[in-house]
Amino acid sequence: MPLRIGYVREHFSSPLLQYAEADGGKTLTLVECPSGTGQLINRLTNNEIDVAVALTDPLISGIAKGSEHYRLVGSYVTTPLNWAVITGKETKYNEIADLQGTAIGISRYGSGSQTMAYVMALQQSWPTDKLQFRVNNDIRGLIDSVNDGSTSAFMWEWFTTKPFVDAGEARFIGSVPTPWPSWLIAAHPTRAADVELRTFLTTLTTYVRTFDSPEKREQDDVDFIKAKFGYPEEDIRAWLKTVAWSQDCAAIPTQVITDTLGVLEQAGFINSPAGGFDASYFVNTDIARLV
Known part of the structure; x- marks a missing residue:
């Protein structure tokens, strides 16, 4: 049975999309999750997918809060994610400081749009226990919410x-880069020590290395993203300058886990147990290596 790979159809997924196209459904099936990492985690929890390529902070915070429905099995994108802070086209909000005490739109609880709101509040020295959220499911719902006034702003990846x-539907009023590498890979416990999962990570590494190579970045990557997502070439080239992928998708730096936990705890999103967290608890070490 092919692995069910949950993913968000964004430019970051380009190497995964190339892998899936070449595979033709023989060993993996892509399951699109347009609402983002919160939806990916829900589908892992419900055993609707086997693997999720998802954002670092929600994956780690979910395990920290007690989830037994997945563990980390690999790394994907090693650079930060630049979260734009977006408001409506005609709102009174012109900078991040204006948002204090307002309702922030999120895709769902436990998503990156929520965890990063805590990071933004930490940076702004706001009391994080006073944050207010409204769930709006996906990018369309979030944009509608900032324009109908039910939320003040939301956070989503810049590009x-x-x-x-650019179409005049919303406005940027700031950005908050993640203080950690942005994408990891998690798997449902039933895929522990699974040969297919090992093969997936090894093959994904090959596609990632190729996509991440200087030769492919020069034009082939630009052409692929333009064809798949329709972004202007200048935006694609600007984004490619900011992003890098893991050169070994089965390796997870211990520091990524400990640093992410430290920031999320400081922001008030998670609480550390007595004696602190053990990084190995977050990882399926039958599959991935902590480095």
Whole structure:
């Protein structure tokens, strides 16, 4: 049975999309999760997918809060994610500081759009226990919410939301880069020590290395993203300058886990147990290596 790979159809997924196209459904099936990492985690929890390529902070915070429905099995993108702070086209909000005490739109609880709101509040020295959220499911719902006034702003990846801003549907009022590498890979416990999962990570590494190579970045990557996502070439080239992928998808740096936990705890999103967290608890070490 092919592995069910949950993913978000964004430019970051390009190497995974190339892998899936070449595979033709023989060993993996892509399951699109347009609402983002919160939806990916829900589908892992419900055993609707086997693997999730998802954002670092929600994956780690979910395990920290007690989830037994998945463990980390690999790394994907090693650079930070630049979260845009977006408001409506005619709102009174012009900078991040204006948002204090307002309702922030999120895709769902436990998503990156929520965890990063805590990071933003930490940076702004706001009391994180006073944050207010409204769930709006996906990018369309989030944009509608900032324009109908039910939320003040929301956070989403910069280049994903730029077409909506360019079309005049919303405005950027700031950005908050993640203080950690942005994408990891998690798997449902039933896939522990699974040969297919090992093969997936090994093959994905090959596609990632190729996509991440200087030769492919020069033009082939640009052409692929333009064809798949329709972004302007100048935006694609600007984004490619900011992103790098793991050169070994089965390796997870211990520091990624400990640093992410430290920031999320400082932001008030998670609480550390007595004696602190053990990084190996977050990882299926039958599959991945902590480095």
